[in-house]
């Protein structure tokens with residue numbers, strides 16, 4: 029369980045947000061939502077906006093899961109690329125999934141603009157190749173997206189241009205996505221919570237949902253507050269979220285398909301004039317490693333750098349040193365710069381990196397396993413879960429067609445097998 033907000037640069041620069049009460053009694057709502065990250069809040073604000081009574085149960089604090097800890101990178105499209113989707117679910121569903129992802133982007137930017145959510149959204153996302161070769165693959169991708177999907181926001185960048193743009197010569201070229209971007213993730217989550225509450229959603233913090241059961245035509249959700257008090261929510265529909273923090277309430281099928289892994293980020297001190305020579309266009313950057321390095325600048329000229337992960341409960345003891353090693357491989361010239369913050373978070377991955385979205389039982393739906401790409405998608409998937417709760421299940425049905433097999437090895441062996449597999453791919457980054 030996440031204990032609350034880590035000592036991140038995001039928490040240090042969060043817009044003020046009230047401490048919300050824990051649930052101390054029994055209550056009723058049309059829809060109960062478990063988890064106050066982007067997915068749960070996206071569902072809550074949609075339901076509340078449409079006049080549905082909604083209660084959100086959050087085991088820790090609003091946005092204290094991946095939604096308040098992530099790299100803030102806003103990726104275009106689904107987590108799987110369109111060619112993989114075409115092969116896996118066919119051209120028609122691949123097109124629908126692309127359209128859905130574009131709707132997710134419009135929704136996110138619309139939310140930020142309409143509700144004036146102060147999360148510093150900035151445009152531009154650079155994909156940088158960490159190995160030589162691969163130009164043809166990038167060119168084919170840019171071409172495919174333009175001609176099959178009409179997406180003209182991608183442009184190739186050569187090695188020299190990229191070196192000038194980023195202020196490092198470790199990359200071999202790549203492409204820019206002008207439709208992507210980056211933002212302050214925690215302020216997005218807090219902003220979404222404010223909008224949901226203003227529309228009538230009730231959020232309880234420090235309140236874990238421990239079990240649910242059907243009683244006649246209703247669903248009963250049992251809760252346990254951190255303060256030790258228990259409660260219960262009686263509802264007609266239940267929405268389960270959790271991503272990397274997914275726990276037993278989601279059931280064995282979900283837990284077999286969504287695996288938690290930890291990923292880490294640092295923030296440097298403000299770089300002053302040096303900031304002008306690093307990522308000149310102010311885009312976000314993600315490289316092509318299996319364990320990706322991803323970085324961007326904060327509005328006050330810090331480098332926010334994500335790198336390194338582990339596959340067991342608990343974070344490395346010295347996170348600043350752990351992530352700094354990755355940063356110095358990309359920016360050796362920053363060895364004299366102080367790291368002011370470092371933190372970790374947990375995200376849910378699936379075997380094929382497709383999100384796990386299902387109706388688990390009548391009236392009980394789940395979305396998790398964004399595999400590191402939930403900033404743009406999760407608020408919209410929350411909206412789709414809300415639509416399904418209100419009778420329009422088209423979006424959830426489409427996402428349910430994405431294959432999300434259980435991790436190999438069954439409940440006992442899946443951890444060692446998956447960790448061995450992930451470690452092998454991580455090692456290949458170093459070759």
Ligand SMILES: Cc1cc2nc3c(=O)[nH]c(=O)nc-3n(C[C@H](O)[C@H](O)[C@H](O)COP(=O)(O)OP(=O)(O)OC[C@H]3O[C@@H](n4cnc5c(N)ncnc54)[C@H](O)[C@@H]3O)c2cc1C
Nearest residue numbers: 063065066067087093094095098099101237373401402403
């Ligand atoms: C370090 C890191 C970097 C990342 N970088 C990026 C990035 O740059 N771009 C990107 O698109 N994505 C990124 N991600 C992924 C992104 O953060 C997630 O996909 C997204 O936040 C998922 O939102 P969510 O609401 O589904 O889950 P979360 O935000 O993780 O929220 C789940 C919530 O559910 C609560 N919960 C769980 N079980 C219970 C229960 N039983 N009762 C009550 N509450 C419960 C948890 O306390 C938690 O607050 C990153 C993730 C991490 C950890």
